[in-house]
Amino acid sequence: MASVKVTGLNKRFGDTHVLKGVSVEVPDGAFAVLVGPSGCGKSTLLRLLAGLEEADEGHIFLGDRDVTRLEPRERDIAMVFQSYALYPHLTVRENLAFGLKLRKTPAAEIDKRLGEASEMLGLGPLLDRYPKALSGGQRQRVAMGRAIVRRAQLFLFDEPLSNLDAALRAQVRVDIRKLHDRLGATSVYVTHDQVEAMTLADVLFVLNKGVVEQAGPPLEIYAHPRTKFVAGFLGSPAMNFLEARLEQRDGQWMAALGRDARGVQVALDAEAFGEELQAGRRVMLGVRPHDVELSQDGSGAALEVSIVEALGVESLAYGTLAGAHFVARLEPTAKVGKGETVRILFRHVHLFDADTGLSLRAPAKKA
Amino acid sequence: MNRKPSLAESIASHLVLVVAVAFALYPVLWVVSLAFSGARPPEARVFPVPHDPTLAHLEAVVLSTKKVGDETIYLFARQALNSILVATATAAAGVLIAIPTSYALARFRFVGKEAGVRSLLATQMFPTVASAIPLYLLLDYLGLLNSRTGLVVCYASTSVPFAIFQLRAVFESIPVDLEEAAMVDGATRFQAFLKVALPAARPAIAVTALFAFMSAYNEFILAATLLGKEEMFTLPVLLQSYIGEYDAQWERFAAGALIVSLPVMALFYVAQRHLVSGLTSGGVKG
Ligand SMILES: Nc1ncnc2c1ncn2[C@@H]1O[C@H](COP(=O)(O)OP(=O)(O)OP(=O)(O)O)[C@@H](O)[C@H]1O
Numbered sequence: 180m181a182s183v184k185v186t187g188l189n190k191r192f193g194d195t196h197v198l199k200g201v202s203v204e205v206p207d208g209a210f211a212v213l214v215g216p217s218g219c220g221k222s223t224l225l226r227l228l229a230g231l232e233e234a235d236e237g238h239i240f241l242g243d244r245d246v247t248r249l250e251p252r253e254r255d256i257a258m259v260f261q262s263y264a265l266y267p268h269l270t271v272r273e274n275l276a277f278g279l280k281l282r283k284t285p286a287a288e289i290d291k292r293l294g295e296a297s298e299m300l301g302l303g304p305l306l307d308r309y310p311k312a313l314s315g316g317q318r319q320r321v322a323m324g325r326a327i328v329r330r331a332q333l334f335l336f337d338e339p340l341s342n343l344d345a346a347l348r349a350q351v352r353v354d355i356r357k358l359h360d361r362l363g364a365t366s367v368y369v370t371h372d373q374v375e376a377m378t379l380a381d382v383l384f385v386l387n388k389g390v391v392e393q394a395g396p397p398l399e400i401y402a403h404p405r406t407k408f409v410a411g412f413l414g415s416p417a418m419n420f421l422e423a424r425l426e427q428r429d430g431q432w433m434a435a436l437g438r439d440a441r442g443v444q445v446a447l448d449a450e451a452f453g454e455e456l457q458a459g460r461r462v463m464l465g466v467r468p469h470d471v472e473l474s475q476d477g478s479g480a481a482l483e484v485s486i487v488e489a490l491g492v493e494s495l496a497y498g499t500l501a502g503a504h505f506v507a508r509l510e511p512t513a514k515v516g517k518g519e520t521v522r523i524l525f526r527h528v529h530l531f532d533a534d535t536g537l538s539l540r541a542p543a544k545k546a
Numbered sequence: 547m548n549r550k551p552s553l554a555e556s557i558a559s560h561l562v563l564v565v566a567v568a569f570a571l572y573p574v575l576w577v578v579s580l581a582f583s584g585a586r587p588p589e590a591r592v593f594p595v596p597h598d599p600t601l602a603h604l605e606a607v608v609l610s611t612k613k614v615g616d617e618t619i620y621l622f623a624r625q626a627l628n629s630i631l632v633a634t635a636t637a638a639a640g641v642l643i644a645i646p647t648s649y650a651l652a653r654f655r656f657v658g659k660e661a662g663v664r665s666l667l668a669t670q671m672f673p674t675v676a677s678a679i680p681l682y683l684l685l686d687y688l689g690l691l692n693s694r695t696g697l698v699v700c701y702a703s704t705s706v707p708f709a710i711f712q713l714r715a716v717f718e719s720i721p722v723d724l725e726e727a728a729m730v731d732g733a734t735r736f737q738a739f740l741k742v743a744l745p746a747a748r749p750a751i752a753v754t755a756l757f758a759f760m761s762a763y764n765e766f767i768l769a770a771t772l773l774g775k776e777e778m779f780t781l782p783v784l785l786q787s788y789i790g791e792y793d794a795q796w797e798r799f800a801a802g803a804l805i806v807s808l809p810v811m812a813l814f815y816v817a818q819r820h821l822v823s824g825l826t827s828g829g830v831k832g
């Protein structure tokens with residue numbers, strides 16, 4: 180096992196600047212997840228770690244080895260591809276043994292590791308089949324097995340669950356985490372699915388347009404997003420954003436919603452935002468759908484409800500609030516119908532600069 | 547579910563098959579009947595049955611001899627050897643040159659790639675007959691007239707480009723992921739090609755080789771132009787000689803045609819598994 184350290188990584192494909200000075204640190208044995216929207220450079224970063232692409236600038240360290248210029252085979256890395264990339268002309272057994280044979284591992288040792296891996300993943304009955312005779316879930320397990328037998332320093336996963344159906348995905352997600360806890364191998368996992376990101380990661384890296392926007396433990400990032408992008412990307416349904424202006428009335432800081440100052444006022448916790456609070460400053464007010472409740476006394480902001488999704492454990496009300504789209508999570512027992520206007524209160528709000536998108540939360544509270 | 551068909555169904559389906567096979571085989575049966583007929587059959591008979599059966603034509607074809615210098619050689623054996631050597635060498639040259647070329651075209655970017663492919667394509671625009679005379683002069687100059695080598699060189703000039711186009715498409719259809727996985731697994735770039743891309747392309751390579759073999763084995767015009775001596779003939783030239791000169795020896799032609807077909811049939815029989823999977827899917831699925 181080894182830690183991973185990436186510093187100032189840059190990668191261009193012709194005119195497209197895909198990675199713009201990416202730095203990443205993953206402690207030994209940790210499960211790191213790279214998450215971000217499509218095209219943000221996740222796969223590219225992973226391929227650079229594997230040595231399948233060459234960095235233009237920057238360094239990659241595995242433990243204390245600088246592997247930046249090494250060939251993939253010299254890096255001692257195992258990778259699970261999105262397409263699984265099982266060798267079609269080899270049986271499952273031969274697929275698993277492929278890398279070990281290349282490294283001239285003794286036959287007895289190969290047998291032992293194959294036995295362990297196939298026991299862990301339940302591959303026993305599949306060993307003599309060819310990949311084309313496997314289901315999607317079985318192929319996925321073989322791909323995992325092929326990585327496990329290698330006992331490499333670092334495991335890389337590129338969206339390994341994206342070809343599975345939803346039920347299986349949830350199951351395998353749990354299996355992958357269990358497997359990691361059992362093997363303790365340093366892992367870097369790429370996904371654009373934020374549920375996978377939140378549930379699997381010890382340390383999460385949110386990528387956007389080739390830049391790491393925020394790094395840290397997932398719950399920490401969820402609670403204290405450093406940018407509007409991160410805030411909007413993590414969490415489902417996504418955070419609501421409302422244009423607002425900061426004002427101070429009778430010593431109390433307020434965010435006035437909407438463009439005209441006569442709209443709804445939201446009281447702010449001055450301590451959380453500190454110096455960033457300046458009267459007249461234009462901001463984006465962020466509210467998670469889960470951080471609202473129905474007002475009992477007619478105070479609060481008016482939400483014109485256009486659709487209600489009753490999911491059983493909760494109900495989601497979609498509508499318009501202060502001229503913007505808004506989603507509110509309500510108790511399943513709440514009696515709110517289509518076309519109604521309800522008043523809601525915000526339990527917790529985030530503030531972001533309207534231009535830079537940076538969070539206004541005081542530095543002490545940052546991740 | 548596999549239900550056992552009833553007797554009636556079984557008879558019916560076999561009847562249909564027999565008719566279909568008879569339809570396909572009818573012309574072939576005519577050739578067979580001709581090859582074994584002792585006397586010329588009367589005109590236009592419906593059923594292809596040998597008239598006055600004999601093996602004389604087969605013997606005449608197989609056992610004909612010629613004196614070359616002090617030596618008497620069996621002509622047919624020599625010509626069959628010529629055909630098989632030329633066709634095998636053409637197929638081997640085609641595939642061996644085309645594999646690395648097409649792989650490079652499919653996987654690497656390099657200067658002049660598209661221009662190279664286009665000029666390769668341009669050389670294939672002209673039918674071989676159009677260049678028969680220049681080829682004759684060229685081989686004469688090189689001292690390769692009347693030789694198997696000369697013929698192979700000419701055949702390879704078509705089989706190689708054709709195989710390159712075929713195999714390029716095949717390698718392009720093999721996911722790059724496979725080779726990348728191999729390299730992460732510990733393979734060098736070359737091992738990834740050798741142990742992953744090549745085996746994955748094997749069915750398609752077999753098909754390509756088979757087609758190169760067959761087209762060389764069947765080729766007539768160039769062979770007839772470039773080979774003057776009987777003992778250097780390939781089999782198509784021999785067959786033509788039976789019906790060419792004074793009177794047409796159709797029975798002998800038929801007997802020869804039957805024997806000439808045997809290696810091709812044998813090859814198809816051996817290769818049929820590859821052929822089916824190779825023709826339908828290019829042999830590879832992700
Ligand atoms: N070989 C390449 N040549 C040119 N551009 C490339 C190449 N590989 C990737 N790119 C570009 O780099 C950008 C990032 O690609 P990358 O595959 O890393 O995205 P990603 O974050 O993995 O997205 P996804 O979630 O869709 O897989 C994209 O704009 C893509 O078009």
Ligand SMILES: [Mg+2]
Nearest residue numbers: 221222223337
């Ligand atoms: Mg990707």
